[in-house]
Amino acid sequence: MEFILDTINLEEIRDGVDHMPIVGITSNPSIVKKTSPKDFFGHMRQVREIIGMSRCLHVQIVATKAEDMIAEAHTIFKEIDDQVYIKVPTSYEGVKAMKALKAEGANVTATAVYTTMQAYMALEAGADYLAPYFNRIANLGGDPVALISNVAKRIEEGHYDCKILAASFHALSQVEEALNAGSQAVTAPYGILKTVFANPNIDKAVNDFNSDWYDVYGQDTSICDLAKEQ
Template identity: 50%
Template structure:
């Protein structure tokens, strides 16, 4: 199981990288805009410095044609490093770009996925990750959980090495649903991650333990004994 953070906010990345078992960071132009990352490559290099080389960094191309996407990918790899996962939309031009980039040994994450058919096309292109947009699919009356389950089953049957990296979540339950359905990885926004620990019952339980301890050993911590 892989858990990634979908953000370009450096403070958030530092915090959650220290506290969670992060596998990597995913970004896209919308996320970079939200983080006010005017100098995109400086921001991406800063993210890499925080997470290190053992964790993955996913960066989106914006070219419309396959040739432009390949050029975008080359620039990203040049400016950041050769281990970046290049995010390519799963469109006809994107699928062509995936084929060209895989021939060069580039790591590929197929994005903008709303259907099972797109995932099978990306799988046949031998991408590293396929990123179905869970909540956006749900909003279009697509059974995102069933789509992931079907693709996971087919991937296992065919021996595919393409991993399902579920993305675009509205709440924690959707993250759980994606993993239950067979996604090998998820990328989650900072707001959704924070909400997972905002349950008042959690704080109440912790406070209760602390009070009971103080009743036993007033003014002392466990390490003081």
């Protein structure tokens, strides 16, 4: 199970990586617009510096023709690093680009997945990750849970070296649904992942435990304080 942040906001990345078990960062043109860095490549190199090479970095191309997609991927490798996962829309031209990039040994994330058949095409093209758009599929009247479940079963039965990277979430409940349906990874905004801990019952439990502790050892006395007294 992989938790990935869908942001290029440097402060969100620093805080998220510091506090949560984040294994990577995803971006797309709309995510980039929210931060609007003047120096795109310089900014993405900063993202890589924060997350290190042990975490994955997914960067989306904007070209629509396969040859141009491949050229943009090569530019990303040159300007950031060659370990970036190139996010390629799962279009007719996109699948062609995926095949070519995988033949070169590149990392590929198939994005803009709305249907099971799109996912199957990307699987056969060799994509490392498949990114179905959970909330968008639901808004269009589709069933993202069924899609993820069917594709997860196909990956397991066919022994594909690929993971489902569910994306496009409106709420934390959708993230949980995607994971329960068989998605091996999810990418979500910083704010949505933080709501995991926005539960007043957590704070109440901690406060109750601490109150009992302080009743015994004195207000604000920590475990470290007790050790110092010996």
